[in-house]
Amino acid sequence: MKNLALDGASHALFFDIDGTLLDIAARPDDVSVPAPLKTGLQQLTRKFGGALALVSGRSVRDIDRLFGDLKPRASGCHGGELRLLPGGEVFMAASGRLPAAIMENLKRVAASHRGLLLEDKGVCVAVHYRAAPTLGAALRYELEAIIARSGETGLTVLPGRLVYEIKRSHVDKGTAVEAFMRLPAFAGRQPVFIGDDITDIAAFSAVKNVKGGMAWSVGRELAPATRIFDDASDVRAWIAAEARAELQRSPAIAPRLETGARNARLA
Numbered sequence: 300m301k302n303l304a305l306d307g308a309s310h311a312l313f314f315d316i317d318g319t320l321l322d323i324a325a326r327p328d329d330v331s332v333p334a335p336l337k338t339g340l341q342q343l344t345r346k347f348g349g350a351l352a353l354v355s356g357r358s359v360r361d362i363d364r365l366f367g368d369l370k371p372r373a374s375g376c377h378g379g380e381l382r383l384l385p386g387g388e389v390f391m392a393a394s395g396r397l398p399a400a401i402m403e404n405l406k407r408v409a410a411s412h413r414g415l416l417l418e419d420k421g422v423c424v425a426v427h428y429r430a431a432p433t434l435g436a437a438l439r440y441e442l443e444a445i446i447a448r449s450g451e452t453g454l455t456v457l458p459g460r461l462v463y464e465i466k467r468s469h470v471d472k473g474t475a476v477e478a479f480m481r482l483p484a485f486a487g488r489q490p491v492f493i494g495d496d497i498t499d500i501a502a503f504s505a506v507k508n509v510k511g512g513m514a515w516s517v518g519r520e521l522a523p524a525t526r527i528f529d530d531a532s533d534v535r536a537w538i539a540a541e542a543r544a545e546l547q548r549s550p551a552i553a554p555r556l557e558t559g560a561r562n563a564r565l566a
């Protein structure tokens with residue numbers, strides 16, 4: 300078991316979701332969230348004084364669909380959405396949905412090639428090509444041409460795991476981490492970001508800009524992160540061990556998810 304020696308009083312924890320907390324699946328809706336992961340995150344939220352957030356490319360709405368009652372502090376759409384308080388309001392850090400003309404073109408492209416999947420997440424959009432991996436380079440070219448032809452500035456095509464994300468350029472996972480670090484629950488703590496993908500690099504850089512901040516990658520070296528975990532199950536095992544240690548430290552805390560979510564909201 301990994302002994303990473305984090306201190307609940309002085310660190311803050313940020314987790315990417317797909318490939319970090321959850322195993323990669325064929326389609327976005329095929330992932331499953333093991334119940335022990337939810338209770339583990341709930342215990343860690345308590346241990347770290349509420350200084351824990353999920354920072355994802357998924358929308359916050361989708362995060363809540365997956366994690367149910369947990370409703371953690373979260374950023375969705377690669378920094379485009381922010382929920383700064385557990386169970387609180389979701390703020391749009393990016394300016395609204397993508398223009399209708401761009402959406403139409405993205406839908407046309409997705410429909411014209413077998414194996415492409417368009418995921419409309421509101422302030423960002425994903426075009427998945429996991430089922431058509433050979434399309435990667437041509438698809439990127441086509442998506443960038445759509446953005447360029449639209450005349451719309453401030454949009455980026457961000458490559459991820461067999462996916463291209465179309466998002467506003469002024470937000471990313473790094474700006475999301477910075478927003479959380481300004482909150483009282485996080486301020487003065489040393490942030491740790493755990494992620495597996497190149498879309499996490501902005502967040503890795505953001506935590507490394509804070510004195511004592513640490514960037515930990517999953518499954519591969521991803522500078523400026525250090526590879527710590529082998530895969531998502533390794534991350535989940537570490538969370539479970541940390542959660543067990545926290546339960547032993549304060550056994551009076553009821554492990555039921557509902558209770559934990561309420562406690563997290565108070566943190």
Ligand SMILES: O=P(O)(O)OC[C@H]1O[C@H](O[C@H]2O[C@H](CO)[C@@H](O)[C@H](O)[C@H]2O)[C@H](O)[C@@H](O)[C@@H]1O
Nearest residue numbers: 316317323324325326327355356357429460462
């Ligand atoms: O930033 P993350 O929390 O890691 O989210 C990144 C994207 O994850 C999802 O797509 C990826 O995972 C799918 C399920 O395993 C997989 O089928 C797909 O190929 C991956 O790209 C999600 O659908 C996206 O919206 C997220 O941006």
